[in-house]
Amino acid sequence: xxxxxxxxxxxxxxxxxxxxxxxxxxxxxxxxxxxxxxxxxxxxxxxxxxxxxxxxxxxxxxxxxxxxxxxxxxxxxxxxxxxxxxxxxxxxxxxxxxxxxxxxxxxxxxxxxx
Amino acid sequence: xxxxxxxxxxxxxxxxxxxxxxxxxxxxxxxxxxxxxxxxxxxxxxxxxxxxxxxxxxxxxxxxxxxxxxxxxxxxxxxxxxxxxxxxxxxxxxxxxxxxxxxxxxxxxxxx
Numbered sequence: 390x391x392x393x394x395x396x397x398x399x400x401x402x403x404x405x406x407x408x409x410x411x412x413x414x415x416x417x418x419x420x421x422x423x424x425x426x427x428x429x430x431x432x433x434x435x436x437x438x439x440x441x442x443x444x445x446x447x448x449x450x451x452x453x454x455x456x457x458x459x460x461x462x463x464x465x466x467x468x469x470x471x472x473x474x475x476x477x478x479x480x481x482x483x484x485x486x487x488x489x490x491x492x493x494x495x496x497x498x499x500x501x502x503x
Numbered sequence: 504x505x506x507x508x509x510x511x512x513x514x515x516x517x518x519x520x521x522x523x524x525x526x527x528x529x530x531x532x533x534x535x536x537x538x539x540x541x542x543x544x545x546x547x548x549x550x551x552x553x554x555x556x557x558x559x560x561x562x563x564x565x566x567x568x569x570x571x572x573x574x575x576x577x578x579x580x581x582x583x584x585x586x587x588x589x590x591x592x593x594x595x596x597x598x599x600x601x602x603x604x605x606x607x608x609x610x611x612x613x614x615x
Contacts, residue, residue: 391545420601432546432591432605445600479545486601489534489553494545 392416393495395480401501407468410498414461414482420444421463422483422492423455427476438463439486470502507592507606514612521579523609525592528573535568536593536603537577546591549577579611587613 392415402408414421423435434447438457449455452470457463467474477499481492506528515521527535536551552559552566552575559566565578575592592606 391547393545422602424603424605431607434602434604437600437602445602447602481546483601488595488599488601489551490601491548491551492601492603494538494547496543496545 391493391495393480393482393493395478395495395498397498398496399499399501401503402470404470404472404502406470406502407466408470408500410465410467410478410480410500412463412465412480412482412495414463414480415493418482418484418493419461420483420486420490420492421457421461422481423449423463423465424479424481425476426479426497427473429473432479435465437486444486467500472502475500475502507594507604509590509592509606509609511607512610512612514614515582517582517584517613517615519582521577521582521586521611521613523577523579523590523592523611525575525577525606526573527575527592527594527604527606529594529596529604530573531597532570532594533597533599534595535566535575536595537564537566538591538593538605540589540591540608549590582611582613584613584615587611 394413435449437445477497483490538546593603
């Protein structure tokens, strides 16, 4: 158990809908990262938050947004869902955002868009 | 941009050594990592190497880095059935913060 909790584990929704994925980082970790794993694109970095502030953005679609709350949990919001958004979404946390700081991954949320 | 490639599949017999290879294009790599993904599980960090090192050994795992050729390998000695999983190499690079760029993943199958 990495200590990173993601909910829900599975989500099935229809095209055009909006969903929210939740991540609770390890106790004491200030950084949260979101990654998407799909068959087409592999594992891709989406976004990084540190202590409530956005630090870095990857290939995140405009339909997607994220935030990190004062209690350090994070949410990834996906809207106007398309079939191609079906993927495994991982959250990871690290104690800070420094290079080489070990990132611990949650078990992921599997999103299926039908 | 950065690009990290791996062969898709490797099959070995239990007890043999496995060597999983990775090539990357970004010459400003800072750290290089190996992660393991088992079905239904998240990504588990196995080991990492700083970009100015050539080799790192950690129990059954040996990481070799050839920075000139931008080639990274992971050797697993005495491979066991429990090592069956997908293995990802990943890198961080200068200016990229702690963002991980992952390879395509190698599925390791260990046969009896």
